Amino acid sequence: MKLFGSRFEQIASIVRKDFLIGLRRRAAWAAMMMFALTAAAALSLSTGGIFIEEKFLAAIFWVVIFFAASAGVASTFEDEASAGTLPTLKLYAEAQAILFGKMIYVFLSLVALTIFILPIFLILFDVAVKNFFLLLATIFFGLIGISAAGTLTAALTTSASVKGGLFTVLLFPITLPIFLPAISLTEISFSGGAFESSSLVVAAIFDLILMTAASILYDYL
Amino acid sequence: MIVFDNVSLSFGRRELFKNISLELRGGKIFGIVGKNGAGKSTFLKLAGKILRPDSGTINFPPEKKIAAVTPEMKIYDNLTARENLFFFAKLRGKNLSDEKIFELGGRVGLDMKSFGDVRTENFSTGMRQRLKFAILLSVAADIWLLDEPTANLDDDGREKFFCEIQAAKSEKIILLATNESAEENFCDEIIRLPL
Numbered sequence: 232m233k234l235f236g237s238r239f240e241q242i243a244s245i246v247r248k249d250f251l252i253g254l255r256r257r258a259a260w261a262a263m264m265m266f267a268l269t270a271a272a273a274l275s276l277s278t279g280g281i282f283i284e285e286k287f288l289a290a291i292f293w294v295v296i297f298f299a300a301s302a303g304v305a306s307t308f309e310d311e312a313s314a315g316t317l318p319t320l321k322l323y324a325e326a327q328a329i330l331f332g333k334m335i336y337v338f339l340s341l342v343a344l345t346i347f348i349l350p351i352f353l354i355l356f357d358v359a360v361k362n363f364f365l366l367l368a369t370i371f372f373g374l375i376g377i378s379a380a381g382t383l384t385a386a387l388t389t390s391a392s393v394k395g396g397l398f399t400v401l402l403f404p405i406t407l408p409i410f411l412p413a414i415s416l417t418e419i420s421f422s423g424g425a426f427e428s429s430s431l432v433v434a435a436i437f438d439l440i441l442m443t444a445a446s447i448l449y450d451y452l
Numbered sequence: 453m454i455v456f457d458n459v460s461l462s463f464g465r466r467e468l469f470k471n472i473s474l475e476l477r478g479g480k481i482f483g484i485v486g487k488n489g490a491g492k493s494t495f496l497k498l499a500g501k502i503l504r505p506d507s508g509t510i511n512f513p514p515e516k517k518i519a520a521v522t523p524e525m526k527i528y529d530n531l532t533a534r535e536n537l538f539f540f541a542k543l544r545g546k547n548l549s550d551e552k553i554f555e556l557g558g559r560v561g562l563d564m565k566s567f568g569d570v571r572t573e574n575f576s577t578g579m580r581q582r583l584k585f586a587i588l589l590s591v592a593a594d595i596w597l598l599d600e601p602t603a604n605l606d607d608d609g610r611e612k613f614f615c616e617i618q619a620a621k622s623e624k625i626i627l628l629a630t631n632e633s634a635e636e637n638f639c640d641e642i643i644r645l646p647l
Contacts, residue, residue, distance in 0.1 A: 237545050244542045252530045255571075315526030322502075322520055323543040323591060 241324045245332025246339070249307070253340065259310070260340065263303035267348040270295045275355035288356055289417035293373070293410055295348065297403075300341055304381035305398040307333050308389040317389070330382065330449040334442070338378035345370055361423025365431075369416040372434035376409035376441055383445035386452055408437055453477050454499050454595070454625060459508035461491075461498065468494055471508070474643070478594075481621050483639030484629040490645035492629035493522070496597045499627055512595070517544065519593030521584045521601040529573035533557075533564065533583050536572060537590055544591040556586045561612050577604040585613060589620075596626045602635065614638050 253260055274291055283291075311317040320329060349370075353360065360366050384402045391397045412434050419426045454476040461469045468491040476482055476499065484492045497503035498510055500518045527536045534553055541548045548556075557564030562582040572580060581604045588596065596617070602610045617626055618638065628639060636642055 240545065241543050244539055248528070248531070248535075248539050251535070252528065255530045314529065315524060316528055318502075318522075319525040319527065319540075322500075322518060322525065323540050328543075 238325055238328050241328035242332045242335065245320075245324065245329060246336050249333070249336040250339070252310075253336075256310075259303040259306045260343070263299045263340070263344050264347055266302045267295050267299035267344060268351065270298065271348060271352050271355055283356065285358075285418045285421040286414070288358055288421055289414045291356070292352055292417060293414050295352070296341070296345065296373070297377070297406065297410070299344055299348070300377050300381060301399050301402060303340060303344070304337050304377070304402075305385050305388070307337055307382060308385045312389045326450055327446060330386070330445060333385075334378050334382040334445070337382050338374055341374045341378060345374065358421055360420055362420040362426075365416060365426060366420035368431055369413055369420060369434070372431065372438055373409055373413040375438040376413075376434070377406055379438060379441040379445050380405040380409070383441075383448060386449060405441075409434065409441075412437075454510065454512040456498070457509045457511070459498065459505045459510060461494065461503075461505045468646075469498075469505070473508075476625055476627065478625045479622050480640040481617060481626045481628055481638060483636050483642045484627055484645065485631075485633075485636060485642055486645030488631070492645060493599050495643070495645065496520075496522070496599055496627055496629055500595065500597045516594040517592060518595045518597060519588050519591045520597040520599070521581075521588050522597065522599035523603070525584070527572055527580060527583055527587070530571060532569050532571050533562065533575070533586075534568040536583060537586055540587045541590040544593070546590065546592060548590060552590075556590055559589060559612065559616060560586045561608055562586060578606060578609060581605055582609055585609075585616075589616060594624055596620070596624055598626065598628045600630060601628070602630075602632070 271291075274295075308317065311320060324332075352358070381402060384398055384405065388397045388401065412430055416426060416430055416434070418424075456472050456474045456476075459469055459472045460467070484495050486492055494503065498505060500520065501510060501512070528539070531539065537553055537556065538548050553568065554564045557568065560582045562579060567575070567579065572583060575583065581601070585601065588598075598617075602613055605613060614635075617628070620626070621640075628635070630636070
């Protein structure tokens with residue numbers, strides 16, 4: 232129990248530290264928010280007046296989230312590596328605590344991003360959500376998947392010479408199995424159609440698989 | 453005790469260590485000395501299991517914890533001195549009170565009343581080194597890896613540093629890589645590289 236207590240404290244400390252630095256630097260957060268806002272506004276203006284099916288709206292929403300997340304998540308390890316603090320962190324904290332600390336920070340950042348962009352998206356594209364609970368549940372599981380995949384990919388690409396490009400190239404195929412059900416469920420939440428609760432269970436299972444894979448692989452990095 | 457058993461390590465064609473066998477026991481300060489490029493920093497990384505040898509084994513009890521002051525290991529520029537100290541101590545399960553932080557500052561010659569709430573990006577190199585030194589003293593550790601720890605310290609800083617490591621050595625294994633011949637006098641045993 233002491234081991235878990237100690238690891239939990241380490242995770243909490245890393246999340247708190249990353250938030251403090253994130254709030255002071257603001258660069259990664261600003262990049263995510265601005266990317267999401269610009270993409271949503273540009274797409275809305277270019278499609279102004281045209282009827283867009285719920286399926287396409289759902290796809291646009293997740294594309295905006297994916298690329299905005301890519302702009303911010305990659306920096307979670309990159310900033311530590313370039314500042315020279317990663318070796319210090321690795322010395323004093325357990326590897327798993329670093330991974331899950333970073334993962335939780337990324338997840339909370341993406342929640343903040345979604346809280347910012349979702350109302351703007353709904354207004355810009357004039358979407359009336361029929362099943363709000365389903366939308367929230369889909370976003371919740373989708374963001375967990377992006378956080379797990381994004382954190383592991385960020386850790387993998389930290390030492391690569393072309394970090395930014397490699398990060399997005401690697402992240403896309405890993406997150407694709409999250410996006411397909413997420414887009415489908417988001418469409419249903421917009422249109423109000425019937426949905427199988429098993430779809431959410433599948434999304435949750437995939438998140439669990441991603442987190443487990445990240446946990447196992449991180450020890451070898 | 454850290455035990456090197458037939459340890460070899462090469463970088464490309466350069467053989468840095470060949471079949472080294474030695475024991476590093478607690479209660480001593482081991483001075484790791486040698487010319488530039490002799491492998492002092494690499495030796496510390498091997499001893500701390502930060503680097504793996506090409507062959508041979510390095511054993512130390514798995515429950516032993518390491519703390520280090522090395523040029524590669526940086527502190528967080530966007531955090532204050534107090535926040536840095538609190539964060540690293542917390543990672544090792546210690547809650548530092550304000551009194552303890554002031555006390556640590558005093559031991560390393562860093563006025564925490566004036567500089568405790570200043571972000572370390574505004575610190576001089578010497579002040580950062582003193583803060584790294586305070587972090588070293590604050591975290592729970594059995595092994596200290598010190599790579600040219602006094603490089604940016606003034607005379608007062610060096611005196612405080614050696615006073616502290618002498619006081620702490622009975623409970624720890626201390627490895628000190630240095631280029632300063634005067635610092636060899638503070639060591640109990642010298643490991644001269646190349647071996």
